[in-house]
Each structure stands twice: as structure tokens, then as C-alpha cells.
Amino acid sequence: MRLDPTTREWVIIAANRSRRPHDFAVRNEGRFAIASEGPCPFCPGNETMTPPEVLSHRDHGTHSWRVRAFPNRFPALTRDGNTLRTQERGLLVSLDGFGIHEVIVETPAHDRMPGLMSVEEVQDVLMAYQERFRALTKESWLKSLIIFKNHGRGAGTSLEHPHSQLVATAVAPRHLRMRQQVALDYYDTTGRCVYSDLALLEADMGTRLICSSDRFVAFHPFASSRPFETWIVPKAHQPSFSDASTEVVGDLAGILRMILVKLHRGLNNPDFNYVLDLGLPGSGNSDHYLWHLRLVPRLTETAGFEMGSGIYINTALPEETAEFMRNVRVD
Amino acid sequence: MRLDPTTREWVIIAANRSRRPHDFAVRNEGRFAIASEGPCPFCPGNETMTPPEVLSHRDHGTHSWRVRAFPNRFPALTRDGNTLRTQERGLLVSLDGFGIHEVIVETPAHDRMPGLMSVEEVQDVLMAYQERFRALTKESWLKSLIIFKNHGRGAGTSLEHPHSQLVATAVAPRHLRMRQQVALDYYDTTGRCVYSDLALLEADMGTRLICSSDRFVAFHPFASSRPFETWIVPKAHQPSFSDASTEVVGDLAGILRMILVKLHRGLNNPDFNYVLDLGLPGSGNSDHYLWHLRLVPRLTETAGFEMGSGIYINTALPEETAEFMRNVRVD
Numbered sequence: 001m002r003l004d005p006t007t008r009e010w011v012i013i014a015a016n017r018s019r020r021p022h023d024f025a026v027r028n029e030g031r032f033a034i035a036s037e038g039p040c041p042f043c044p045g046n047e048t049m050t051p052p053e054v055l056s057h058r059d060h061g062t063h064s065w066r067v068r069a070f071p072n073r074f075p076a077l078t079r080d081g082n083t084l085r086t087q088e089r090g091l092l093v094s095l096d097g098f099g100i101h102e103v104i105v106e107t108p109a110h111d112r113m114p115g116l117m118s119v120e121e122v123q124d125v126l127m128a129y130q131e132r133f134r135a136l137t138k139e140s141w142l143k144s145l146i147i148f149k150n151h152g153r154g155a156g157t158s159l160e161h162p163h164s165q166l167v168a169t170a171v172a173p174r175h176l177r178m179r180q181q182v183a184l185d186y187y188d189t190t191g192r193c194v195y196s197d198l199a200l201l202e203a204d205m206g207t208r209l210i211c212s213s214d215r216f217v218a219f220h221p222f223a224s225s226r227p228f229e230t231w232i233v234p235k236a237h238q239p240s241f242s243d244a245s246t247e248v249v250g251d252l253a254g255i256l257r258m259i260l261v262k263l264h265r266g267l268n269n270p271d272f273n274y275v276l277d278l279g280l281p282g283s284g285n286s287d288h289y290l291w292h293l294r295l296v297p298r299l300t301e302t303a304g305f306e307m308g309s310g311i312y313i314n315t316a317l318p319e320e321t322a323e324f325m326r327n328v329r330v331d
Numbered sequence: 332m333r334l335d336p337t338t339r340e341w342v343i344i345a346a347n348r349s350r351r352p353h354d355f356a357v358r359n360e361g362r363f364a365i366a367s368e369g370p371c372p373f374c375p376g377n378e379t380m381t382p383p384e385v386l387s388h389r390d391h392g393t394h395s396w397r398v399r400a401f402p403n404r405f406p407a408l409t410r411d412g413n414t415l416r417t418q419e420r421g422l423l424v425s426l427d428g429f430g431i432h433e434v435i436v437e438t439p440a441h442d443r444m445p446g447l448m449s450v451e452e453v454q455d456v457l458m459a460y461q462e463r464f465r466a467l468t469k470e471s472w473l474k475s476l477i478i479f480k481n482h483g484r485g486a487g488t489s490l491e492h493p494h495s496q497l498v499a500t501a502v503a504p505r506h507l508r509m510r511q512q513v514a515l516d517y518y519d520t521t522g523r524c525v526y527s528d529l530a531l532l533e534a535d536m537g538t539r540l541i542c543s544s545d546r547f548v549a550f551h552p553f554a555s556s557r558p559f560e561t562w563i564v565p566k567a568h569q570p571s572f573s574d575a576s577t578e579v580v581g582d583l584a585g586i587l588r589m590i591l592v593k594l595h596r597g598l599n600n601p602d603f604n605y606v607l608d609l610g611l612p613g614s615g616n617s618d619h620y621l622w623h624l625r626l627v628p629r630l631t632e633t634a635g636f637e638m639g640s641g642i643y644i645n646t647a648l649p650e651e652t653a654e655f656m657r658n659v660r661v662d
Contacts, residue, residue, distance in 0.1 A: 003424035077332075094553075144640060173642050
């Protein structure tokens with residue numbers, strides 16, 4: 001059993017149940033057979049099918065876009081209502097579904113797989129994340145901003161066209177408060193940031209390292225909760241994703257693309273989710289917390305034990321999956 | 332948005348995305364097409380294929396069993412090793428996979444669906460849980476005991492023959508500590524148990540109630556994280572599952588069977604997980620905590636937003652799904 005130092009949750013690494021890394025390569029036929037009803041709302045030419053855009057990257061002198069963002073047509077949260085809590089009979093606490101839910105279309109190409117995108121395309125997407133992050137953190141009610149991507153039906157996507165999403169909430173998720181608290185406790189004890197320490201440790205040990213760039217390391221964490229869980233963490237402390245320079249975002253694009261290509265080739269384009277872990281806005285993140293990216297391929301099911309205990313059973317050794325990923329060639 | 336009073340996690344009830352309850356009924360063909368290699372180790376006659384049994388219920392004067400328990404052949408945790416922690420370079424905390432992992436075969440009938448079991452059969456299973464719970468809580472190293480059932484491939488089962496599992500850990504899951512703390516905080520403020528208060532409230536309001544028995548209520552909680560999430564909670568305070576009388580366990584069997592039948596008929600035998608939430612052993616549960624059962628059908632996928640925020644997006648209104656379930660007939 002291994003302890004995640006950033007959540008203090010235990011993980012069971014079930015070596016006796018473990019499969020060889022290549023056994024996780026998945027079959028792809030039919031996985032994306034999502035019944036499409038009518039034209040794709042994310043494709044060029046269908047822009048009127050989406051709500052008015054809040055962001056686009058366009059080539060100079062043309063009308064064609066590379067990246068577009070707009071409010072989700074079926075939002076989980078909206079700007080209707082307010083943030084006042086209602087408390088009925090002591091136990092029933094609720095508020096309006098107040099917030100923002102946006103879609104970021106990553107490319108005009110309907111069937112471009114993430115593992116086949118160029119560094120420039122990935123950078124365009126990351127820059128769009130940053131622009132929306134900068135714009136939305138100005139909202140006084142904002143208590144969390146989650147930027148994430150679901151790839152593949154098994155990862156919760158209902159549309160094939162590559163897209164990311166952004167959800168801004170007016171309540172602070174307890175899960176993020178918990179991560180902050182664990183990072184603060186570590187900081188109080190050591191005077192250092194637990195994420196920076198992890199990045200340095202993994203870069204130094206190398207056994208769970210996938211690759212590194214000038215400014216980032218990508219690794220399968222010691223207490224990975226699921227096979228091929230991948231973290232991309234800045235090597236040096238960074239005040240916030242919002243303030244990251246174009247060079248930093250470009251460097252992240254390079255290493256993220258490398259991970260996406262390796263997953264695509266090594267595991268045959270698996271379903272996955274990734275999330276940018278940006279911390280709690282306005283909580284003075286600069287010393288104890290460090291933004292990073294977490295990616296989890298959907299290769300195994302969680303079950304009743306995870307539901308009851310919060311402890312994951314991971315059927316793969318991170319050291320073995322990392323070695324497998326290091327050996328996947330990227331041209 | 333609604334706040335779960337037992338975890339203090341928010342849930343988004345996405346009414347605009349909601350489907351009608353009957354839309355969650357699933358197609359069943361091929362769902363259980365688990366490639367079986369050779370004979371079923373859980374079937375009568377194949378007892379030698381399993382490790383030596385630790386429990387069985389047998390009919391008097393016969394050799395045939397109704398329920399059997401034995402160590403898992405592919406255990407997540409074993410009695411090998413010890414509970415000493417290793418801390419490498421500050422951040423890499425681990426210990427041996429020390430613990431117990433058992434299987435409880437619920438019936439001799441290979442293809443008996445949970446929704447077709449009799450009250451007597453369900454009671455046999457619950458009695459077996461209680462016997463193993465009583466036996467294992469004597470272990471001095473025990474820090475948590477998770478009893479759970481995975482039904483269907485989408486719920487993480489690899490074997491069709493109906494079975495439950497039990498995992499005993501030598502570490503306290505942070506998730507259980509958190510639940511204890513929330514219940515303690517509620518107790519300190521009110522002098523009452525949050526689970527008892529919830530059971531009384533749901534029985535009284537009735538809008539999210541499925542059914543009730545002499546001693547239990549079954550309902551879809553106000554802040555349900557997923558469609559048709561079902562809780563079964565004792566009406567009156569009970570010191571512990573271990574001390575529950577045969578009458579109490581029999582009463583629980585009746586209401587659990589009713590839920591299983593309603594799920595089977597109303598949603599066409601969906602995959603599900605349930606877990607007995609027994610609290611932390613030896614933490615003086617008696618006043619602030621109340622054991623209960625939580626069941627979650629696997630009808631929707633979680634995705635990047637849940638992974639990043641810990642907030643679930645539930646696409647069904649608990650009041651509507653509860654009404655649907657109340658109307659499913661049980662003969």
C-alpha cells in the first residue's frame with residue numbers, strides 16, 4: 001500500500017493481480033460509434049448552432065478558426081439565479097446552479113485524435129485555457145475553476161469532435177479545500193511545496209519518469225490510483241497558471257503532446273480524462289501549492305471497495321507502466 | 332446544487348440535462364457475456380477450487396450449502412508481512428499489503444440475479460456478513476472493514492456467480508475518517524446523529540422515500556451523487572451492525588430485497604455496487620454514527636469534472652427517481 005502525499009489517501013498496488021503494461025492496450029473498433037444526430041455543432045460552417053463564442057483563435061486575414069470557446073448548450077451551471085444558500089429543516093442545504101460552463105473546441109478537424117495533434121495545436125488549446133482562466137478569475141463570486149478534457153465515450157464524452165470544458169463554481173469544492181490543507185500542512189512542516197518536492201524527486205529517481213522538458217516533468221506517481229495515471233508538474237515553482245508566460249505554456253504543450261502521442265501509440269488511443277489542477281482561486285497559492293495537470297486513462301473500473309473506502313486498487317505497478325511509456329517512440 | 336450533510340461535498344443536480352427515470356432502464360443482452368474459462372469456482376461441486384472456507388451455512392443433515400465464504404484467490408491484501416510503515420525520501424510512504432480479502436458466495440445458483448432472490452436468501456447473505464464482521468473485528472490491527480457487492484461487469488465484477496466481498500485494512504482510510512469527522516461535528520452542534528436525523532427527515536417528508544420497514548427506511552438522498560443512488564438507514568439508533576439482532580438483520584433483508592427487486596424490474600437488472608458503511612471500528616461509533624447501506628447503480632459515467640472537483644453532476648432529480656421506484660410493483 002502506498003500513501004498519496006497530496007491527498008493522504010492510501011492506494012493498494014495489487015502486484016499479484018497486476019497485468020503487464022501492454023495488456024492495457026485497448027481495442028478501438030466501435031468505441032467512438034456515438035450515434036450522431038444531424039450535423040456536428042463543433043464543425044466549421046456550423047458556428048450558428050452554438051451559443052455566441054467567448055473566444056476564438058483565427059488566422060490573420062482569414063475567417064477560419066483554430067480554437068473556439070462558447071457557453072455549453074446544456075450547461076451544468078448557469079449565470080441565472082444567485083449564490084444564496086437555502087437551508088431546509090437543518091439538513092437540506094442547497095443553492096441555485098450558479099456558475100459558468102463553457103466548451104473549448106480544440107480544432108476544426110472533426111476526427112483529429114488528441115494523440116495526432118501537433119505541438120502548435122496543443123499550444124493553441126492551452127493558450128485558450130489560460131485566456132478563459134484569466135477572464136473568469138476576475139469574477140468576484142468564483143470559488144473554483146475546473147478545466148478538463150474527456151476523451152472517448154468511456155470517459156464521459158457524448159461528442160466525438162475534440163473539445164475541452166471549463167466549469168466555474170460559486171462554491172468551494174471540499175475536495176479542493178482538502179488538497180489545499182494537505183499542501184499547507186506539508187508546507188508548515190517543511191517550508192516547501194509538496195508538488196515541487198514530488199517533481200524534483202521523480203526527476204531525480206527516474207524510475208517513474210516518462211519524460212521531462214525544460215520546465216516540466218511527466219511521471220506515473222508513486223501512489224498512482226489507476227494504471228497509467230500521469231502527472232505533469234512544473235519543475236520550478238510557478239505563481240499561477242494565469243501568470244505563466246507563453247514560453248512556459250509552449251513548453252507544457254510540448255510535454256503534454258508527448259504524453260498524448262505515447263498514450264495513443266502505446267495503448268491504442270485509450271479513453272482518458274485530464275484536469276488542470278489550478279488550486280483554489282485567491283487562496284494565496286504561491287508558496288504551498290503548484291498548479292499541475294493530472295491525466296487518467298479509463299482502463300479499469302472502480303467498484304464497491306473504492307466506493308466504501310476511498311482507497312483505489314491499482315492493478316499495475318507505476319514503475320512498470322512508466323518504463324513501458326518511456327519506451328514508446330515519439331518521432 | 333445540493334450539499335451532502337454526511338460528506339459536505341456539493342452535488343450538481345442538472346435538471347436541464349435530466350432524463351426521465353425510465354430512460355435509465357438498460358439493455359441487458361450480452362452485458363454478462365464474461366468469457367468464462369473453465370468451470371465456475373463458486374458453483375457447488377467445485378469447492379476444491381477455492382481456498383478453505385471460513386464460513387458456510389448448510390441445511391441440517393445435508394452437505395449442500397446456501398452461503399460460503401473463503402479467502403479471495405487473487406487477494407488485494409493478505410496476512411503476509413506486517414503493518415510497519417516505510418518512509419523513503421520523505422514523500423514515499425508505504426507498507427505491506429497487509430489485511431484480509433474474502434469472498435462470500437451468496438447462493439449455490441450460478442445465475443441467480445440479486446433481484447430474483449428470496450428474503451431468506453438475502454438474509455442468509457446478511458447473516459454471513461455479520462458473522463465475518465464479528466470474527467474480524469477481534470483483530471487488533473483492524474482499522475477498517477469494507478463489505479461490498481459488485482453486480483455486473485460495468486460494476487467491476489469479473490465473475491457472474493453472485494458473490495460479495497470483504498476487505499479488512501490495517502490503515503484507516505482518510506475517506507472514513509472524514510465521514511466520522513463530519514458526523515462528529517454534527518453531533519457536537521446538535522447532540523444528534525446526522526444519519527438518524529436524515530432517516531427521520533426522509534421518512535417524514537416522503538418525497539424521496541422508496542419504502543420503509545419496521546426498522547429501516549430506503550430513500551434517494553437529497554444530494555444524491557448519481558441517478559438512483561439509494562440509502563438504507565435504520566430508523567432508530569443502533570450501536571453497531573455487529574450487535575444487530577436476528578430480527579433487525581431479517582428486517583434489513585426484507586427492505587434490501589425490495590430495493591433489489593424494484594431495481595431489477597424498474598431498470599431491467601442494472602449493474603450496481605453496494606457497500607455496508609460500518610464506520611471506523613473501535614472509534615466509539617455509538618452516539619454520532621449509524622451504520623447503513625449505500626447502493627449505486629452504474630447508469631452514468633463520471634468524467635474530468637468529477638475528477639478535478641470531487642463534485643458529481645447528477646442528471647436525475649432524486650424526487651423523480653424515488654417516485655418512479657415507489658411505483659415499481661413488488662409482489
